[in-house]
Amino acid sequence: MDWQALLLDIVLMPLVAFLVGLLMVLMMRRVRARLERRIGPPFFQPLYDIVKLYGKDIQVSHGFIHDLGIIMVVGGYITVEMFLPVPGLVGLAEKGDLIALAYLMMVPMLGMALGVGQCANPNGSIGISRALTAMLGYDIPFVLVIVAVAAMYGTTSLPEIIAIQQQGGMATWGIATMPVMALAGLITTHVMLAKEPFETYIAPAEIATGPMVEMGGKFMGGLFVVQAFQVYTAGVLYATLFLGGGENWLVFLPKIFAVVFIPFAITIVFPRYKAGEGLLWVWKWPTGIALLGLALILM
Amino acid sequence: MGNKDISIPVAAGRGGGSPYAGVFDRLVDFCRARSLFLLHYCTGCGAIELPPAMTSRYDMERLGIQPMATPRQADILLVTGYVATKTLKRIILTYEQMSAPRYVIGICSCTVNGGMYWQSYATVKKLNEYLPVDMYIAGCMPRPEAVIRGLQQLMDKIEAGRADAWRDYYRRYDHYLGKQQALFGEHWQTPSDIIGEARQYDLLGPDSLGEHTTLLEQYQQPLEMPSTPVFGRERDVPEDEGA
């Protein structure tokens, strides 16, 4: 595709991700509120939060590395969005495949670790060490799911995976051809979104929100933006691999909202695993189910 | 029932000469009023009225108010309940760590005029002598409806652009520091560099520097950096069993 269309796609994809992600964050807060028999925030609340955080008059920064850390987090996710194909926008997805996407998705966490290290707050250090432990945990089933999907479809390129599923109709969707793998993928999505019971690294009462302890103002604003990107990426990736992508936005939006609705709805009843316990659980159950699914595919 | 207006006089002439400068400020004030982060650090007995205000019955999240764990992330410092001299030091430390614009709400009568403990040698009677206070909510304790009503009044003030008490801290820092030194002694210092921040963001006023700030400069020592890198400290980091 020519460079003008590519440039337009590269600019539009993170923007669309941001807007849809804001709606998903709103849904997350509203679902949580309704399950707690409250009402929940108004419609534009995530946007108000972000504008307020960026509009702080005095920003407290801990140095250049702290700023660089947040830039890495936000920039990492913007780059991830450019590689994630959605109906009508392909961007760089033809040039980078699933493996590149999985690699890029680790960059934001490392950026946060960089920024938090500069903050020199022991709560932040504990939090980020737990976050990296958790990342070590969920990367195993995540890689297994990716490998299985690539083996099933015979390709790692996301637009081709979407094309295969859409040509065959609903019977060739990932969730129909490899249901065990889809279950493992859903559990892994829940762990990746760091929702209870895997929320130990943001524990607000124990370690004062962990890595976010010294982040205020524009840094927190960046993290709120990244939260929108994160839920969007999780939903879109799952829908692309297992639910057949979408021919147009009218069909695609309900799919991605339904995918993230499931973790949001069940998260509220859980307490929190400790860092080591969560790791062992993730290495037992989602990994076990993924290995079973992988065996079923390869047979 | 009229409320007494204890607002601090706001210096006029905010914003540049362009007519569009006001629009952006209005937009940001609009968003600020609708998204307030409370610091979930409750200083006295009045804090017991906050959980009911946050949970299902008197839901505060529909007004956009949610609790946050650390002062760096929060906008509002709630001083709930009586303020002992020991607590006041920590409150000032917390207040100076917050990012501006930051608001202080004095909940309960003890912050207004001493309240139930007015005869005590160890409590502070008038909170706005040591910190600029935006809003007082009287009561012992005020019910959650009263707390939410007070927060709504603060939201109206923010949206009208009149909640500028935080600037007053920089403009009259010498005055506040003088009161703090009278209570805590001459060696009182905090890790935050208020005058440095005021210079950086152009917030100095006629009363910012004076005899008390010169006294502070004499006694101020730089914050000590830990000798070992933070990841390697074993003393103060709590045990992480199971990791």
Place this chain on the structure above:
Amino acid sequence: MDKRRELASWLDKVLEDFQGVQVRRKGHARLRVDVDADALPALLELLQGRAGYVHLSAISCVDWIDEEEFELVYHVWSYETHSLVSAHIRIPREPGVYLSIYDLYSPAAFFERDIYEMFGVYFEGSPRMEKFILTEWDGPPPMRKEFDTKQYVHDTFDWQEYDPDWLQAIRAKGGGVVE
């Protein structure tokens, strides 16, 4: 329950036999014992070792400024008879020093530290005589009756100016705020 009361009331008779000990029963589980200051450690050792009063509930202090004495009260509790014995002693106010019963009851260290901070009574032998509540206080021990809290408050702190019309109306009729 009745057996316990029997056991507890038996203690009255035993203690009355001693010289210099004045026993008063305050209730079915409360016994007040007044002793001399030098006889207290022996009494507490007796109660702890032989009568089963192993729990030190509290040590309180009363400032009798007119008699120029401090009264120290040691409350000890027995788990077997479910009764409390309060041993009262008087020490002169001027040196305000007494010995510590840390060797008998180790929680005494906490109460003695508190009394030292609030009343200024020094306990010799207590392990940590430092401030822990009033760490930023450098005035006289505040619970002493010669320390006028109200005067101190009026000297050190300012009050809020608050003069609404309803208060002015009350003042005009002769009323006002009670000090």
